[in-house]
Amino acid sequence: MRTSNILAIASIAVVIVLFGSFLCSGEQEEQDPSFIILHSNDTHCYYGDDGSLGLSTLKCLKDQKMAEGQTVFVMDAGDFLQGNSYGTLTKGEASVEIMNAVGYDVGVPGNHDFDFTSEVMMQRISELNYPVICANLVYGSTNESVLDEYIVLERNGIRIGCFGLLTPETPVTTASGNMGDMTVTDPVEASERMVSLLEGMDVDCIVAIGHIGVIRNLPITSDVICQEVPGIDIFIDGHSHVEMEDGKLVDGSIDLVKSDTVIASTGAYSKTVGMISVMTDGSVSAKLYRGDALADDSMEEIIEKIHEDAEAVRSVVIGHSDVEMTGERNVVRSQEAMLGDLVADSIRHYAGTDVGMVNGGSIRATLPKGDITMGTVYDIMPFQNDIATLTVTGEQLLELCEFSVASLPASFGGFLQVSGMTFEVDLSAEPGSRVSSVTVTGEPLDTEREYTLAIPDFVANGGDGNNVLVGTPTQLSGDFAEAIADYIKELKDISENTVEMGRITAA
Numbered sequence: 001m002r003t004s005n006i007l008a009i010a011s012i013a014v015v016i017v018l019f020g021s022f023l024c025s026g027e028q029e030e031q032d033p034s035f036i037i038l039h040s041n042d043t044h045c046y047y048g049d050d051g052s053l054g055l056s057t058l059k060c061l062k063d064q065k066m067a068e069g070q071t072v073f074v075m076d077a078g079d080f081l082q083g084n085s086y087g088t089l090t091k092g093e094a095s096v097e098i099m100n101a102v103g104y105d106v107g108v109p110g111n112h113d114f115d116f117t118s119e120v121m122m123q124r125i126s127e128l129n130y131p132v133i134c135a136n137l138v139y140g141s142t143n144e145s146v147l148d149e150y151i152v153l154e155r156n157g158i159r160i161g162c163f164g165l166l167t168p169e170t171p172v173t174t175a176s177g178n179m180g181d182m183t184v185t186d187p188v189e190a191s192e193r194m195v196s197l198l199e200g201m202d203v204d205c206i207v208a209i210g211h212i213g214v215i216r217n218l219p220i221t222s223d224v225i226c227q228e229v230p231g232i233d234i235f236i237d238g239h240s241h242v243e244m245e246d247g248k249l250v251d252g253s254i255d256l257v258k259s260d261t262v263i264a265s266t267g268a269y270s271k272t273v274g275m276i277s278v279m280t281d282g283s284v285s286a287k288l289y290r291g292d293a294l295a296d297d298s299m300e301e302i303i304e305k306i307h308e309d310a311e312a313v314r315s316v317v318i319g320h321s322d323v324e325m326t327g328e329r330n331v332v333r334s335q336e337a338m339l340g341d342l343v344a345d346s347i348r349h350y351a352g353t354d355v356g357m358v359n360g361g362s363i364r365a366t367l368p369k370g371d372i373t374m375g376t377v378y379d380i381m382p383f384q385n386d387i388a389t390l391t392v393t394g395e396q397l398l399e400l401c402e403f404s405v406a407s408l409p410a411s412f413g414g415f416l417q418v419s420g421m422t423f424e425v426d427l428s429a430e431p432g433s434r435v436s437s438v439t440v441t442g443e444p445l446d447t448e449r450e451y452t453l454a455i456p457d458f459v460a461n462g463g464d465g466n467n468v469l470v471g472t473p474t475q476l477s478g479d480f481a482e483a484i485a486d487y488i489k490e491l492k493d494i495s496e497n498t499v500e501m502g503r504i505t506a507a
Contacts, residue, residue, distance in 0.1 A: 001282035033277035041238030042268035044083020060294035077238030078110025078211035085378030108164035133164035136190035161198035165210035176461030213239030226261035241268035314375030332360035340417025346487035351454035361413020388460035406431035414464030426507035
């Protein structure tokens with residue numbers, strides 16, 4: 001941490017504090033921060049009306065700290081345009097209005113901010129009243145940076161050098177073609193370049209804002225970047241949906257590679273607010289606010305208006321369920337789930353195919369007990385995916401299953417929930433040779449026979465790195481949300497026995 005300027009600015013305050021200590025019977029007061037960074041990541045259009053802390057809480061914390069005389073910066077680490085029906089129905093416009101009301105200083109794009117296409121993303125970025133930066137996103141045809149690579153924020157004599165990073169996973173986690181001519185470059189090289197540049201710009205602190213993540217099956221992680229690139233003081237991270245305090249995962253599930261950088265992340269869906277305090281001696285405290293939700297009147301008015309506009313569509317009841325079906329991230333990405341079966345059944349039924357498959361990463365919410373509304377459907381499947389119908393060989397179906405389970409037991413967005421088929425998995429076997437006893441429509445799989453398959457166009461086009469179907473002739477059959485809604489309307493009442501499970505079992 002470059003502390004000389006911070007110490008100089010704080011010198012008068014330090015003298016006052018030292019003098020005050022003589023008047024307090026020797027009691028030592030807690031050190032005040034030189035500045036505070038409030039941050040968010042992976043908000044995914046969860047604004048607070050769902051019971052999360054929400055962005056109104058972030059706005060209130062910002063205002064409170066500023067009223068206390070603190071120097072405050074506000075940053076976001078991406079995936080803010082898309083995630084539930086508010087994003088889907090407005091193509092991210094709702095998030096732009098909310099983020100502008102918070103008053104962010106800087107943000108970065110996330111991989112899912114491309115889900116409405118790069119053209120829409122760039123339009124939404126132009127509507128924000130703060131800059132979105134990224135040092136490793138270029139136009140492939142010219143190698144020119146798509147966005148400003150860095151920014152130096154200056155407030156009350158404090159200078160923070162910020163640069164942005166985007167995960168190299170982006171091309172395989174948004175639909176084919178969504179990035180247009182944009183290409184993600186090496187984040188390590190970009191970080192080295194940015195640190196070298198910012199170190200020469202008389203900044204007090206260098207902050208990387210990265211939609212990178214720490215999950216171990218990623219192409220690169222934020223902790224590895226911090227180890228390989230000395231000089232990053234703080235790394236505000238996103239993408240993995242993990243909660244971190246003081247550079248460690250709150251749940252202790254991953255031991256990060258050691259470095260001198262403090263990595264911070266809030267999890268996802270506005271459930272917490274990140275609060276980083278940088279002290280006058282350069283030390284850093286990175287905590288998560290988990291207190292009561294706070295309400296800012298102007299923010300609440302905006303959220304209520306967005307809610308009212310969407311509710312006309314969201315509130316339509318299409319069915320009822322007597323059972324909760326979890327859409328919890330680690331479940332639908334690593335094992336057969338009742339909700340995954342239901343979604344796969346719905347697209348198979350809609351397209352009239354032998355088999356239906358859906359990647360677990362596309363399922364984003366739980367189906368609760370009670371009335372099922374269109375809002376529930378949009379929350380479960382917020383991505384604007386089309387259903388692709390293909391004629392495939394039995395060998396391709398087997399390859400799809402092998403790809404699906406290759407990463408187990410790790411959670412993986414490309415894990416496939418299935419309909420119309422069953423198979424067994426042997427986790428003791430090498431990836432690529434784990435699947436056996438495959439049946440399709442009740443009969444043993446014939447690797448040379450042709451079958452019809454319904455699957456998200458995202459997967460058919462190579463999403464999640466799944467290239468089994470790339471180049472296979474594809475016909476688009478309809479919209480995912482429409483297919484799920486039609487199927488639920490036809491079922492009317494869902495019970496525990498509605499969905500037949502046992503499709504993916506241990507060998």
